[in-house]
Amino acid sequence: MSNSRKIRVIGGGLAGPEAALTAASLGCEVELYEMRREVDGKPVLTPAHQTTDFGELVCSNSLKSESPNTAPWLLKQEMRRAGSRLIALADETAVPAGHALAVDRVEFSRRIAEAIAAEPRITVIRDEVKTLDFGDDALTIVASGPLTSDALSTEIAKLTGAEHLAFYDSISPIVDAETIDMDRVYFAARWDKGTADYINCPMTREEYEVFLNALVTAEAAESKEWEKADYFEGCLPIEILAKRGPDTLRFGPMKPVGLRDPRTGKTPWAVVQLRKENLRADSYNLVGFQNHLKYGEQAKVLRLIPGLEDAKFLRYGQIHRNTYICSPRVLDERLRMKERSDLFFAGQISGVEGYTESIASGLLAGLYAATVAHGEEPVPAPRQTALGSLVNYITQADPKHFQPANITFDLLVPLEEETRRKVRDKKERHRMVCDRALAAFDDWWATQNRNPNKDSFDWRNSVRAGV
Structure with missing residues (x-):
């Protein structure tokens, strides 16, 4: 494990800490960069942030529905099964919100900071990243978020060869x-x-x-x-x-x-x-x-x-x-840049929209990068799952009309036409889609790294065990 490639994560919002904690739990040395910092006793912030805290929620404090057999619920269920650290912390810091998962945003950020500080494999670097040419063999996960600095945005635009897109939130x-x-x-x-x-x-x-x-x-x-x-x-x-x-x-x-x-x-x-x-x-x-x-x-x-x-x-x-890349032109199904295999993207800059979706992409980027860091090729999440459907959208959508998306049933693989004709009740159809997705997730998760080589790195068991 000690011979694995280092992973550099850029961004301390939601996707970045999730990716860093995931990769570190898989035995990788991680550098986590965040440009919000204290300079001469004064905070250097973005136009939307009010603190330098990890995982600061700048809009609402809701991670959406916890009602069974809804698309947001399904995505979180898959993430829980995958050992998502930030979803676990959200569960621990939940505040009453009916059928939604809402968090105490201050406590949520504090718990994220504690988790990062407790992980010896993560080194936090409070500085702005202005280039993606580091001159080493480390892997990089760009999770710089919708408020990516002008310097880094310019660098990303040069690398992708495509014009940046932007919407306003x-x-x-x-x-x-x-x-x-x-x-x-x-x-x-x-x-x-x-x-x-x-x-x-x-x-x-x-x-x-x-x-x-x-x-x-x-x-x-x-x-x-x-x-x-x-x-x-x-x-x-x-x-x-x-x-x-x-x-x-x-x-x-x-x-x-x-x-x-x-x-x-x-x-x-x-x-x-x-x-x-x-x-x-x-x-x-x-x-x-x-x-x-x-x-x-x-x-x-x-x-x-x-x-x-x-x-x-x-x-x-x-x-x-909110700034994001045109992922269908840039990324493959492993959230890796098509033209540069050492570079992954996660979070809202990759074209997902929403807190839960950002955490989900960070989880996958952390998993995929860690697998590559240990010399193996990652197997993408199945298309039938919410995780796989979310990535499928941002990597396969029409690039001419690409817009960030939340997880919805429209992104998931629909039931077969014959089944849809037989099952008229919409809630029942949604339940069937969720059952199929969770089964597909479990099958995918259970078969990761079944390499006969005894030295093969089993990231599936490492994540669940919190290694």
């Missing part, structure tokens, strides 16, 4: 729990599914119309270098959604369906949901309320929400750039 506001008027809100989970962990701010039709008018007329923050922001469709600012039609928000983040007010027995015209930020429940984020308004405008508009009239906002929404 937004951050939701966070409110001080003590400033919420609890007489005007109620606790409930949609359709009473899971525990009633969400605070719901109900709106009448009149209140909604006043809010909507204020939202669409509010002044946006200055765009500076981006005149025409190319937003990611899965995370649009609420003011953009509102301008698409008067009912767009009511069918989106303010959808009241399944959220009956227990005090009146009626379903409100619209609802704003608040989700716990931490176990202390002293702060809540406004679910789906990412925006790009001036802070003063946000204060005026958001205080029109029932229960938030006197709210203190701990953080306002903001916009930041």
